[in-house]
Amino acid sequence: MTLPSYAPMLAKAGSLPVAGEWAYEMKWDGVRALAYVEDRAVRLVSRNGKDVTVAYTELRMLGGAVGGHDLVLDGEIVAFDAAGRPSFGALQPRMHQRNPAKIAELVRSVPVTFMLFDLLHVNAVSAVGLPYRERRQLLEELVTPGARWQVPVYFHGAGTDAVEASKSLGLEGVVAKRLDSPYRPGQRSADWTKVKNFRTREFVICGWQPGEGRRAGMIGSLLLGVHDASGRLVFAGHVGTGFTERVLADLGARLTPLERPDPPVAGVPREQSRNAHWVEPLLVGEVRYAEWTQDGRIRHASWRGLREDKGPEDVRISQAS
The missing domain is CATH 3.30.470.30 (DNA ligase/mRNA capping enzyme)
Structure with a gap:
């Protein structure tokens, strides 16, 4: 059977x-x-x-x-x-x-x-x-x-x-x-x-900004996106806390081969796009956050980890984690 x-x-x-x-x-x-x-x-x-x-x-x-x-x-x-x-x-x-x-x-x-x-x-x-x-x-x-x-x-x-x-x-x-x-x-x-008891959800990793100070030469923050009702990938904010050095090194190794010259996501503010390294939107990560603002951004975000059990097509505004 x-x-x-x-x-x-x-x-x-x-x-x-x-x-x-x-x-x-x-x-x-x-x-x-x-x-x-x-x-x-x-x-x-x-x-x-x-x-x-x-x-x-x-x-x-x-x-x-x-x-x-x-x-x-x-x-x-x-x-x-x-x-x-x-x-x-x-x-x-x-x-x-x-x-x-x-x-x-x-x-x-x-x-x-x-x-x-x-x-x-x-x-x-x-x-x-x-x-x-x-x-x-x-x-x-x-x-x-x-x-x-x-x-x-x-x-x-x-x-x-x-x-x-x-x-x-x-x-x-x-x-x-x-x-x-x-x-x-x-x-x-x-x-x-x-x-x-608190909010978490998945986001598509669309790029990253380089770190400064102790994080010089590493990822400083990840730039995140979600798919809207029409299927378009739109900017949802960034996350720069919750990482260990080991996690940052792993993310760097995974994202470097995915780099591309242009942003795969719409609606990125100028301050976030400056110095950004864009990547193919293939990896999904889980983020804990305090607030989802009216303009579609997360606040007080903390990284929790990659979600290899979910694909980028699963990440939509209408589906909270």
Whole structure:
């Protein structure tokens, strides 16, 4: 038997629901992945359909924790910092690595945990038409938790307790899921509503400005863009904080081969275009920010990391991260 392929269901940004019956899950700060467990072998597929199994070899043992069933599971791959909090920064070296020797070293120094929150398929039967409460029950019955994978508990009620718990744990927020809702592969639905404690979203890297002082000879800030409703790439501001020297060196190595003479993005102010190095708009990064201004610029931005699981075509003004 060959398991069918699925695209992950996506959540809409919003506030806590005020009507209906909902479950509330923690919003994990990691990388979304579907796990295809077949004949005890595990294949991991990213949100944009790439096979990322080789990057997370410690998750292969999940195949022995499903009671011999063939399953398609949905979840978030997470790395934790020294304080035990999910850290997208800690996950960065795992996301981009494909060298087996370096992966083996990273498995020891930066192990990941797969936070499983949904089940899409069991043996020869699709489960996407089942309501959330039944899919979750099957997930808890069929998957035995292990050292590197978990089925986190969810809250049921008004949601305020879940939000407070997410804040106390230093998490991004919560995802509210309607208890009677089916799984909608590849769709963004309000049946899943993400309620964030702070704002993050993805941007396309369109160029960079050289650094000064301690950053002389390196990237000083990244110039960012998003696609508007017509599909045009428009300027959205810049980010110059949140980088380590190692991250700046990696970004420099990735962006240098992509340089081009003219800006790929519209609406760049003169002060931002002066001395800019423009690049082909192929790389996507995640940024945390305090405000989105009326003229379409982010303020008080901080870099969080590259998102190789998302393409530039996914980055649109209408879709918050």
